[in-house]
Amino acid sequence: MTFTALDAWWWPYLFILIGGWLATDFWRFLGVYLGGRISEDSDLLVLVRCIATGLVAAVIANLIVFPTGALATTPLLLRIFAAGAGFLAYLVGGQRVTVGIVVGEAVLGLGMLAMPVL
Amino acid sequence: MNDLESARTVPTEARGRWFLRGVRGALSVPGFILASAFVGFAGLARDAGLTLAQVVFMTGMVWALPAKVVLVGAILAGSSLPAAAFAVALSSVRLAPMVVALTPELRDANTRPWVLYLLSHFVAVTSWVLAMEQLRHVPRSMRTAYYAGLGSTLVVMNMAVVATVFLIAGRLPPLLSAALFFLTPLYFVTSLWGSARERASHLAMIFGLALGPVFHVVTPGFDLLAAGLLAGSGAFASHLLWRRRRGA
Numbered sequence: 001m002t003f004t005a006l007d008a009w010w011w012p013y014l015f016i017l018i019g020g021w022l023a024t025d026f027w028r029f030l031g032v033y034l035g036g037r038i039s040e041d042s043d044l045l046v047l048v049r050c051i052a053t054g055l056v057a058a059v060i061a062n063l064i065v066f067p068t069g070a071l072a073t074t075p076l077l078l079r080i081f082a083a084g085a086g087f088l089a090y091l092v093g094g095q096r097v098t099v100g101i102v103v104g105e106a107v108l109g110l111g112m113l114a115m116p117v118l
Numbered sequence: 119m120n121d122l123e124s125a126r127t128v129p130t131e132a133r134g135r136w137f138l139r140g141v142r143g144a145l146s147v148p149g150f151i152l153a154s155a156f157v158g159f160a161g162l163a164r165d166a167g168l169t170l171a172q173v174v175f176m177t178g179m180v181w182a183l184p185a186k187v188v189l190v191g192a193i194l195a196g197s198s199l200p201a202a203a204f205a206v207a208l209s210s211v212r213l214a215p216m217v218v219a220l221t222p223e224l225r226d227a228n229t230r231p232w233v234l235y236l237l238s239h240f241v242a243v244t245s246w247v248l249a250m251e252q253l254r255h256v257p258r259s260m261r262t263a264y265y266a267g268l269g270s271t272l273v274v275m276n277m278a279v280v281a282t283v284f285l286i287a288g289r290l291p292p293l294l295s296a297a298l299f300f301l302t303p304l305y306f307v308t309s310l311w312g313s314a315r316e317r318a319s320h321l322a323m324i325f326g327l328a329l330g331p332v333f334h335v336v337t338p339g340f341d342l343l344a345a346g347l348l349a350g351s352g353a354f355a356s357h358l359l360w361r362r363r364r365g366a
Contacts, residue, residue: 003193003202012172019199020180020189023206024213028238031217032231043358045215049315050322050353052212055346056184056310057326058333059191059209062341063303065331068194069165070296082300083307090308097151100308105297112293 074112082108136260140267143252144245149272151305152244155183156276158301160283162187165299166194170284177277182242185210187302188342195338205342216246223250224265226258233262240269243313318357325349 086104093099192202
C-alpha cells in the first residue's frame, strides 16, 4: 500500500494521517500522559534519543548525497563541501544556525556560478 | 484567594493579551529561520509529486519538519504505509521527551488535560526552544494562552509559506531553487547539533550522516531504519563506555 497505490482522492490524505499525524502525535500525547513520570536522564531515553538523532542525520545526509530536483544537477563534491563549510561556520561562529545557513548557501551558490556546465 | 479561584477570575482580555504576545514571539529570528526551512521543504514535496492541498494538509497535521522530510522521503522511495509510519514514528520519538519536559512548565493546578493534549500538537524543535526560553517570563496561569498563540502562529504561518512556495517553485531559476532545496539539510545539520543534549547524541548524528548514504546503496528501502539503529546504538554504547571510564 504505497502513497500512489489507490486512485481515490482520499487515499493520500489517509496515508498522511496514519503515516504522518498518528506517527508523530502519538509521541506528543504519550509525552503529556507521562508528564513528570519519566526521568529525562534515564538510559532508555538516552538510547531512544541517540537512535532518533542518527535517523534524522541519515535523512539529512541522503538529502545532500542523493538529492532531487534542481540540486541533483549540482556536483556531489560541491554539495558535500558546501554543507561541511556551513556546518564548520556554525561551530566556529558561536553555534548560530543563521551563520551556518548563510555560509553553506554562499559556497553552494558561488560553486554553481563557477561551473560553466550549469 | 487560592490558586483555583484566581484562575477562574482571570479576565478573558488578559488571556487574549498573552495569546497575542505568543503570536509576537513566533515572529522572531528562530521563526524566520524555520520559515526558510519550510521553503526548502515545499520544494522537496513538490518534486516528490505531492499536490498543493496534500502538502498544506501534511504541514498542519504532522508539523514537525524532520517527520515530514522522512514521510516525503518514504513517499519518494515508494514505501508501504506501515513502513512509512514506522520510519516517521521512529524519527519522532524525540517529541515525547520534549513534551515531557514542557508539560510541567505549561500547566498550573487547574489546567484541563485536553488543553495540554491539544497544545502538545504544536511541539516541534523551534516552538519548543522558544517556549522553554520565554515561558518563565509568563505568569503561570497565562502560559497555555501564550503557547497557544506561539504554536498556532508558527503552524499557520508555515502552512502559508508552503502554499506560496509550492505555487512559485516551478518558475524559479535553477540556481535559486537549488539554493532553496539546500536550506532543509543545512538547517537540520546545524539545529540538530544544537538540540543534542549529550555527547552521545552528537556522536549518533556523525554516525548517522556517514551511514545514511551507505545504507541507501546497500539496503535501499530499509536505509533510514538501519542507519538510525546502528548509529544510535553505537553512540549509546560509547555513552556507557564513557560513563564507566569516568566512574572507574
